[in-house]
Amino acid sequence: MHRATERPADLDHLLAHGPFPAALRAAIAARGLSLDRIRHRLARRGLSVSVPTLSLWQSGRRRPERAESLRVLAGLEQVLELPAGSLGILLGPPRPRGRAPVRGRAGQLVTVSQHDQAEIDALGGLSAVRARVVLRATGAGLDRWPVRWHFEPGVAPKIFADRNCRVGIVEHDLDHDRLTAELVLDSPPAPGESVVVEYRATFPAHPVARGYVRIFDRPVRDYLLEARFAELPAQCVRVHAEDAGRELVPDSGGTVHVAEADVVGRIGIRWEP
Structure with missing residues (x-):
C-alpha cells in the first residue's frame, strides 16, 4: 500500500513562507537525492537542466525565470514530491534582466580601444583571455564597467582584475x-x-573551441585581437563583416591577429584544430 511521505515541519514552514532557495534546499534534503540524480529523473520526464543550474537555484545566486526553466521547476516539484506550484509561488515577480549602460548623472564610460590576448591550448580549447581596455569618462563619478561573456554550457569563465580595478558583482x-x-x-x-583597465578570464575546463569573437555594440576606435596557439591549427580565418573568411597566417611565435579601426559588431578569429 502506498504511504504518503511526511514532510519535515521546517520544510512545510519554508514552503508556506519562503524564501525560494531555502525551501528548495530543504525539499532536496528531505528527499535525499543528489543533484545529479534529480537531473536524471527530470531528463526521464523530457526536462533538461544542468547540475550547476540546480546548484545556483538552491544557493539563491540564480532563479528560474524563463518559460523552459519554469517547466523544469514544475517537474522538480513532482520529483521532490511537493504540491504543484508550491515552489513556483515563492519566486514572486520576475527580476529585471541584464544591466543598464554604465552611466552617471550625466555621462558614461566609453571604450576607446581594446586589446585581447587569447591563449589556445594544444587541443584547440580556449584557456584564457587577457584584456587591456582604455575607457574614457563623459561624466563624473563613473566607477563601474560591466564585462559580459557568452560561454560553452558548463564552462563559465572566472574573471580576475589585474590593473586599476577590482571585481564586483558577478x-x-x-x-x-x-x-x-x-x-x-x-x-x-x-x-x-x-x-586603462586590465583583466583576465580563465576557463577551468577547455572544450575544443572553434573561435573567439568579441561583440561591440558601439564603435571602438582601435581593436586588436591576438590568438596564440600551443599547437598550430589547420586553418585560421578572420571573422568580421568585412573580409570575413580571409585566412590568417601565424607568425613565428604561433600567433595570429586581427586589427581594426572604428570597429562595431562582431569581430574575431575562427580556427580548425
Missing part, C-alpha cells in the same frame, strides 16, 4: 550561458579623462 545566467562581471574602478576618471 552574475551567472546559465539559462543563456552568459556571465556578467562588474569591474569597479580604483579611481573614477574625471570627465574627459581616460583610464
